[in-house]
Amino acid sequence: MALMILSFVSQLWALSLRGEQRGSCPLMDTGEYCLFLSWSLTLFYLLVGSTYRVSLLGMFTAPVVTVLLLVTGLPGVLDVNPVHANVLDYWGEVHAPLSVLSYGALALGAVAAVMFLVLNNFLKTGQMSSGLFQNMPPVHTLVGSMVRLTIVGLIFLTIGLVFGFFMSTDGGLHLWVAKVVWIAYLVLMAVWFIRGMTPQRMAMLLLVMFIASLSVFAAL
């Protein structure tokens, strides 16, 4: 936990430096996206980890944060001489961070989904003697975290999307993908609450949707 707090503060400091250099929200290159996403993921971990006492979540979250930070550190990923923004699009300045923030919550939801799948496999196959199994939170807690984090992510995504509609520049394909992602998560939540779904299917869908949407955004 202490390491995650330290990491969070360091990421915040790095983001503020980039923000100063940019004169705008630091979400202009791949490195900044990775850094912001890692910060957002750490933020939600710190909020959820302490609120719901989901032990071991940190153990599953830390590697994702590490990978994101390593990608940020790769040569050429982070622009060495960031261009200072002369004109600011305030709608865009809110749209981008809210969207990445939503991905922080969705990423942590995906982490909880992975944890659920691991635990589910232990329970279904009767492998219940390992230390990992003993220390994992119950199914009910993990499923609850998965759903709550997806709802939080969906709320941020919705607000971000609304701000996106008012941006001065045409969002183009990026905005269309965002709309599809938003609809997909909305449908998933609606099915979960109205029709019901097995936790295993929910976890797999959350994981696939997160990886797929992130990959599409990264490719754009």
Added chain:
Amino acid sequence: MDLICIGLNHETAPVEVREKFAVPMEQLGVKSHELTELAGISEAVVISTCNRMEVYVASESVEEAEVSLKDKLDYAADNEHFYEFKSKDAMQHLCKVVSGLDSMVLGETEIFGQVKKAYQFAHGAAATGGILNKIFQKSFGVGKKVRTQTMIQNGQTSVGSVALDLAEKIFSDLKHSKVMVIGAGEMSRITVQSMVLRGVKKVYVTNRSFDKAQALADEVGGEAVRFDDWNKVLTEVDVVISSTGASEPVVTRAQIEAVRSKRKYRPLFIIDIAVPRDIDHEVGEIEEVYLYDLDTLQQQVEQGKAKREEQIAACEKIISKEVDGMAQTATNIKRKKYGNS
């Protein structure tokens, strides 16, 4: 001044013999005090639980104390059931007892409280003094150390507790869970009772004989359901415990499949403790169903026991180190009281 322990336990004496020597809790102090009035005995603590009766005495004359203690216990009549430890061995045995290493269920915690209570009764009856006070207090410290520094309490050692642990691994808190018991036999009763103690929200009991279902339902504060109607209850329960004498599966995959959508695909934890099995093994293939039969639960019990047994050496290492200190303390008290002679 030396220490003697004479006693019997579940390993050395059958229940008829243990019953004969059992001392009611409220008499532990009086009985301890009575022992201090015997020749050669200056301090005494009597411990009595369902699995053991032990007497610890501090004596200035070991031979004299031994004779009067054995005479009091009518030792000759049942001598093959008794064990006896002296000095450091007695201290070591006490530490093992307090740590749960000498218990029927290895590492159980109840014995710690029982010994503590027995000591408090003896202390309250002025049956303890410098030696036993120090030794018992030290032994409680050793017991805590053993439990915190080793994994002697890890792993479950009964089918019921494994089932409970699994239920909590799925539902976190059983206070919001509803349980259905199919079959009103002894195994069902034991398992459901432990779940009731954890505060389950509601218990349904169904049995081919409705009267038996009603009797168990009354006992656990649940509701009896006619055997033909249990499918209806399946939509709302989270846990199913099945233990009937049926020779064919009582719960089939089709029955569970039929209620899945009504249950909104919520997790369903099924414990099949019947032999032959009550639940069709295909039920376990349904995604949200966690099915465990007696063999799987028993396997967990064996693993739990094995885990605890692996810890014995580590516990004994702590105990023998601490006993050296206890023996030194006892010697110091003796020297203080009687001088170097």
